[in-house]
Amino acid sequence: MPVLTYLGHSAFLVTSNHGSVVIDPFLTGNPTARTKPGDLKVDAVLLTHAHGDHLGDGVEIARANDAVIVAPFELANYCAGKGAKVHPMHIGGAHAFPFGRVKLTIAHHGSAAPDGTYCGNPCGFLLTMDGKTLYHPGDTALFYDMKLIGEMHPIDVAVLPIGDNFTMGIDDAVKAAELLSPRMVVPMHYKTFDIIDSDPQEFARRVTERGVQCRVVGIGEILEY
Ligand code: NI
Ligand code: MN
Numbered sequence: 001m002p003v004l005t006y007l008g009h010s011a012f013l014v015t016s017n018h019g020s021v022v023i024d025p026f027l028t029g030n031p032t033a034r035t036k037p038g039d040l041k042v043d044a045v046l047l048t049h050a051h052g053d054h055l056g057d058g059v060e061i062a063r064a065n066d067a068v069i070v071a072p073f074e075l076a077n078y079c080a081g082k083g084a085k086v087h088p089m090h091i092g093g094a095h096a097f098p099f100g101r102v103k104l105t106i107a108h109h110g111s112a113a114p115d116g117t118y119c120g121n122p123c124g125f126l127l128t129m130d131g132k133t134l135y136h137p138g139d140t141a142l143f144y145d146m147k148l149i150g151e152m153h154p155i156d157v158a159v160l161p162i163g164d165n166f167t168m169g170i171d172d173a174v175k176a177a178e179l180l181s182p183r184m185v186v187p188m189h190y191k192t193f194d195i196i197d198s199d200p201q202e203f204a205r206r207v208t209e210r211g212v213q214c215r216v217v218g219i220g221e222i223l224e225y
Pocket of ligand 1: 049051054110139166
């Protein structure tokens with residue numbers, strides 16, 4: 001079974017018998033991160049969008065590990081220009097990698113890199129490893145198609161942004177959990193900065209009241225699923 005480690009903000013390391021991937025590895029400059037980019041041994045780096053708090057150390061980690069960056073086409077090309085090995089994909093497309101299957105979903109957000117380069121549309125990821133599916137929606141607003149995503153791809157763990165201001169806040173994330181109907185939800189994208197100071201325990205309480213199991217995973221903690 002896959003093991004997820006929360007690295008802080010929207011960054012997760014996911015490891016199974018078939019490999020390791022890191023999603024949105026914002027470590028350098030993240031005041032809450034305890035992991036250094038050089039600590040990670042991964043086969044792939046999945047990037048939902050180009051904002052600095054998601055692209056993060058992705059290019060450096062990919063280069064140091066000779067790992068492939070999996071990202072929407074425009075962002076993948078941007079990373080290739082920085083010397084990373086890339087596998088471009090786009091929304092609605094899936095691909096079977098040695099470490100697992102990745103499918104890109106819509107996300108309602110932006111995707112400009114820190115240097116101002118616009119990198120197309122952001123995405124979410126459905127990542128299936130060892131027969132278990134993780135849904136990482138990236139940064140997004142609530143959207144009703146989450147219901148369709150959950151119907152077509154039974155989700156074991158959905159990590160959901162709850163920080164508000166840039167993404168869903170708690171009200172919308174609770175609704176997202178209902179629409180997705182996953183086996184378990186894990187809150188993310190909160191408290192990294194003052195502006196996203198949402199309470200994960202409030203989210204946990206409200207989502208549990210609606211019959212969705214929740215686990216607040218602390219930074220550096222793991223979750224087997
Ligand atoms: Ni963003
Ligand atoms: Mn963000």
